[in-house]
Amino acid sequence: MISSARLAHRTLLAASAALGLMAAPAAAQDAAAVHQRALVLDGHVDVLLPGANPRYFADDGKSFSEIDKLKAGGVDALVYAVAVSTGPQTPEGQAAARAEADAKLAAIHKIAADNPGDVAIAYSADDVRKIVGEGKIAILIGFQNAYSLKPDVAEFDRLQKEGVRVAALNHAGNNAFADSSRPQQGAGEQHGGLSPLGKAAVTRLNDLGVLIDVSQLTPKGVFQTLELSRTPVVATHSAARSLVDNTRNLSDAELDAIKAKDGVVQVVPFNSYLLPQPADYPARLKALRAEYGLPLDRPGYQGADDLPKDRQDAFFAAYRALSPQATVKDYVDHIDYIAKRIGVDHVGIGTDFNHGSGIPGFKDEGEAPNVTRELLARGYTEAQIDAIWGGNFLRALKAAEVGAQPQARAD
Incomplete structure (x- = not known):
């Protein structure tokens, strides 16, 4: 359980950050204590179903985000994404994707139901802080890839009612809503970013108070989303394209635009996005x-x-x-670059664990303290580390909630 002293310290951290205090480097402080006091949140984790490809499981045959690993790493909260791959644009393909998405949504709720003493589902930023304050791990429900949906923005109403609070329109492969930064072979940009359906979905997600995730969009899709959205957006698992020219990474112009919307870029420890080939x-x-x-x-x-x-x-x-093997230092280079480019208030952490992500030193949730240790070594303050791990994301989530149209919300 989290002690009252820890909770009080977190409150002090938030107040100090808001007032611009605690500016002195904290490198001399004990990294374990700093990590333990932070609200540690992972902004994007995949859900593994029984029978999933074995290469997505850890060496112990379990997921990289098992409860024991979350506890070992001091991870207080995470966003489990109901994510599917893009398949054939046929009724059969989409029906299979819908069945997979429904199974993953049920699996997330089952984790909480089976572990009531350790885990609870959060439906808001305030819920996250409340659940963590009770000594439990808070799970937010995310969604990725509208390929699994009917071509109707009302589908997002259903998802919001089922607990989804973070949503991305696509994954690898274009769909009816948006173009992907990794389109199908030869597909190119079919919609020039967002389709009319995708543009309508941005407005609907705003109305519902769901935080929009732009990580897998093309640059045109990112800029269109930012232009249309009334509230901040988040890129839950990306890195800096100026360091590695991969289409899954974000350019300086995209970073700047996300900052202008008061959004957050959560950096992913995915090897091929961290080092050039x-x-x-x-x-x-x-x-x-x-x-x-x-x-x-x-x-x-x-x-x-x-x-x-x-x-x-x-x-x-x-x-x-x-490919060369990235280290935690290489990973934090991307956090550092983004923090220097657009400010420490606009960077965070999203691992994409259980989908091929992970590097030596940060291969699963249990190794999260290594990131804190490297941030401290680079002179980040305790308040800044708290913001990077969880505070920035929760600010964006709260802004999405505040921007909702009350009549649209199901909760």
Whole structure:
């Protein structure tokens, strides 16, 4: 349980940050104590269902966000995303995605129902602080990829009623609502960012008080969302494109625009977004795909999940070896870059654990204190670290709630 002293200290941290106090570097302080006092929130974690691809599980056969790992890492809150992959644009494909999304939503509620002494579902920023104050882990429900929805913005009303408080329109692959930063092979930008349906969805999510996540959108989609949204947005799992030119990362112009909307960019420890690929990477990848009989006109590891289990394991081991391995220092370089570019009040942490993310030193929730340790080593103050871990995200979530149209809310 969280002590009253810890709660009082958190209140003092928030007040001090608001007044601009606590400016002295805290590097000399005990990192474990600083981490323990912070409200540690992970802004994006996938949900694993039984039978999911084994490579998304940790070496112990469990998820990277098991309750024991959350406790070991001092993680107080997280956003579990009801995320699905984009499949065929057919009724059958979308029905399968809807079934998967419904199963993941049920799985999130089951985690809380099965562990009432440890976990509770949060439906607001205030709920998060209340649940954490009771010594429990707060779970917010996120949503990713409107491919699983009917082409109707009223679908978001249903999701909000079922507890969704953070929502992204897409994932890898375009859908009826928006273009993806990683479109299907040859698809390009089909909508020029957001489709008319996607633009209507931005307004509807604002009305419902749901925080909009822009992490997977194209730049055009990001700028359109920012122009249309009445409230701040968040990028729950991205990194800095000026450091690594990956389409999943955000350019300086996007960072600046998110700041202008008082939003937050949560940095993801996904290896390929943190370090640039070597010059010979394309040739080596092509050779690896040829070795395993995979189509040469498809990117990355696409198609490898269809290999037999033993060849799949060998392929992914070789695939990972093609790229340099990022460290916690490399990860915090992206946090540091964004903080310096747009301010420490606009950066946070979202891991994308359970979907291929994780690096040595921050491979699961249990290693979260290593990030605090590196931030302290770079001179970040305790108040700033508290803001990076949870305060900034909760501010954006609260703003989304305040901006809702009362008649639209189901809660």
